[in-house]
Amino acid sequence: MLYGLILNILLWFGMYLIVSLSLNMEYGYGGIPNFGKALSVLVGSVVAGGVVTRILMAVYGVKMGIGGLSTATSVVSNEMTTYIQHNPTLGLVLLVATLLLAIAIGAIVGAVFILPSARLREDYLAITLLAIAETVTMICYYDPAIIGSYYGVSVPDFLAFLQGNAKKLAFVGIVLLIALLTYLFFERLMNTPYGRILRAMKENEDVVRVYGRDIMKVRIMTMAVGSAVAAITGVLLSFYTLRVQANSFMITGRTLWTFYPFLIILLGGAGNNRGVTLGTLIFVTVMEIIDFYKTNIVSILHLPVEAVWLEYILFGVMMLLILYYKPEGLIPEKPILTKPIKKAYETRKPEIARIKE
């Protein structure tokens, strides 16, 4: 029981860390209020469920019959899964190929996503990003031609050669490995001149402009990278459930993949990756413990309802409390210490101390 809980915490820690780190680059470093973060996760799921499965259908020559996309993908996924049972390399190739495709498409979607609003002020920007994400989610929900709408599509099991416990362990291992790579990637990227421009842009756009940088270009690039990375979680999500269903994104999409990442970032501390990692761990642990005990919680409180509604209220209130009492998060953002600044700090230490007094 406890073993299962810990494994779940690790799994969702990895999934959420990838999305939160990418949002942290966009919002924590760059100050772009991406209220449409869920879109990039959806893109990853669409690539796994709608694009890769179609490619496989073409390869295997599976035609769409009366059952539509839903049936056709389940036929091709079953076939692929049987192959993978005897041929583990094929499974890993499938995973890597899907991830690369999702990263590429995610980057394109992210860049296009911000185009109409790249010049706007932050409130208009947030509204537009949210509106685009909600609209795309709705189209995926209503139009069965994309990912099978309500009926959903099946995705092949790339770990079909493993069974039971070993399979879950391997999956969690892969998710954590990708999350670690994502962390290292963002740590490096934010220590480049580009990362520093990003932080400067959050503080004062005019200053960045004065130094000859195009705000629009920086925003487009940031959203491309952020969406590409978040699409990874969309792919992993599909391979975990082996199904992609648009209705799971319909109500919960914005909550799970926009609101919760924002909560994580503000809890841990915007603008620094260590804080976000801590925030992810705390958030996911709370969420999984609620999930673990949810039947008990509902019966103790004598509620005729699902625990998910309580979870929404709890996390909503938690967000408000953080915004009010600790808007800088558990680990606040620190100034960038490049070598010259470090030197200046050290030589002027007495002066700085005096100013602080």
Place this chain on the structure above:
Amino acid sequence: MPGMEVLTGALIYSNLLALLAVGLTLAYITTAVPNFAQGSFAVVGSYTALTVYRLFRIQPYVSLPLAFVMGGIVGLLSYLLVLKPLIRRGATIVTLMIATLALDLILLGLRGIYAGYLGKLTGSPCEMYMFTYLDFQIFGMPAILVISTLVIVVTFAVLFTLLYKTKFGIALRASMENPALAEIMGVNVEYTRMFAWFLSGALAAMAGCLLPFKQEIVPATAEIIIVSIFAASIVGGLNNIYGALVGGYIVGMSESLVTYWLSTVFGAGMLVYGKVVALAIIIVTLLVAPQGIAGVEWRLVAKKLQKRGAKEV
């Protein structure tokens, strides 16, 4: 040509959208925060009407005043408990926007719990419902068309009198245009904000009370409608109350009629793309006239066009 039914449907939808957009704009003008929970304010009205109907079998139209009060209370509490403390702490716009997202989530959770309780109490599920079967005819027209139009007319008549004919209205407009200056002149900006949020919630809840006559209420209703509300407010100009009225009709009409037209050309599959029209309107407005229709200096545009015309001659 679209039939009468499509036109009346579009008109009803536009009426409701205008009500919702006016509420959003009122809150934006006074507190400078786009309220992402506006859709949930509407759902408060829908559930007020449902509760009264299920428990006492009272026609939902009768619940309009009650919905007004309930929505107003929710709006006022949202401001006092969520936004005011943050504004006092000098929170940024983004922080306030995130706070309204959190508010929306809390209201979604409360809605779920309430729907569960109401369902248990009345013995029938309350997750999805419509009132269309309760509607009747007035002078050969569906009552929802007459009543939603009446609500809009009365709302604007009252709003106009209040803003332009009373002393309170002058204070209100002053604090909307320049809060700091109004405060110096002895206007209590706090009151105007509380008033705006009360009205914002109240108008949204009235729209929500009428919404089930037009479309089904589902758990995601607030999420579905928020795109159209923002579209209506933005196209009219987020800074102008009358812009919201105009925007409501532009977005409501085009969302219904453009999709109808597309469906006659490309087949019924296009009907699901209604929200794309609203989104397209947002994007085009932001690219062409970010201040919205009310923000455009029409005299200058006319002059420019005249000049161009003169040159061509």
